[in-house]
Amino acid sequence: MALSTHTTTSGFLLPSIHSAPPFFTQQPHPTSLSIATDQWIQIILKxxxxxxxxxxxxxxxxxPGNVWDEILRNERINRKLLPSYLSYIFTQxxxxxxxxxxxxxxDRSILIYWRLPEEWAEVLYEWVSSTANMNTIMTFYEITDPPIESPLSALPIPLLRQAIAILAKSNRAQIIAIAEGEGVxxxxxxxKA
Incomplete structure (x- = not known):
């Protein structure tokens, strides 16, 4: 069977390496393991x-049956990523x-930075600027669940906190205690001239 790319039902294009049975097994040779792990990390991030x-x-x-099935399994070649290898990928x-x-x-669950916290900080700051919310106190809920969907919709609170901390270091944000918990x-x- 020739290796080929594959488009999943969600429209994601899997690279041809995803059609190689050994790709789903943690390789014993360090170079092979490094190459495969790099590929897995790219696939997971994308x-x-x-x-x-x-x-x-x-x-x-x-x-089976979760949102990650499209990449963690390949039914066409009857392969799936083993939990032990996925755990190793997490450490990397x-x-x-x-x-x-x-x-x-x-070590069994990770928060994925498909945008780095520094990038989320800039997205957050640009969104706040575009919605005319400078100098107003906003709750975390207002940021992650706005009435109109935004790039920050459903952003996990730990990632939001990291973005706010980055903005706080450059004096562009400040966390404030409010009646509902915390705001920013x-x-x-x-x-500067």
Whole structure:
């Protein structure tokens, strides 16, 4: 069987390596393992962006019928990614800072950075500017569940917190305690002459 690309039902284009049976097995040779793991990381990041997914769990490789099936399984060649290999991929993603364990202090679920926290900080700041919310206090809920869908819709709170922390370092945001819990105030940037 020749290796070929494949378009999933969601419209995601899988690379031809996804048709290779050994791709689904953690390879014993370090170079082969490194190449395959790099490919898996790229597929996971691109697929997460394609579907706007923020988390993946080891059990997604164990349980059929979830949103990750399109990439973690290949029924055409009767292969699936083993949970132990997915766990290894998680460690590599976290070490490369394209993911973080979520919740912390466990290794079976990660938060995927298909946009880095620094990129989310800029997206957040641009969105706040475009919605005329500078100098107003917004709840996390107002940001992640706005009345009109935005690039920040359904953004996980841990990722939102990281983006706000990045903006706070440059004096563009400040977390504030409010009656509903926590809010954030955004500040316009000052232009230096």
């Amino acid at each position: 697929y997460a962006r394609h579907r706007r997914l923020f988390t993946i769990r080891v059990q997604d490789a164990e349980t 993603m976290v070490s490369r800072k394209v993911a973080a364990y979520d919740p912390p202090k466990q 105030r955004f500040f316009p940037t000052t232009i």
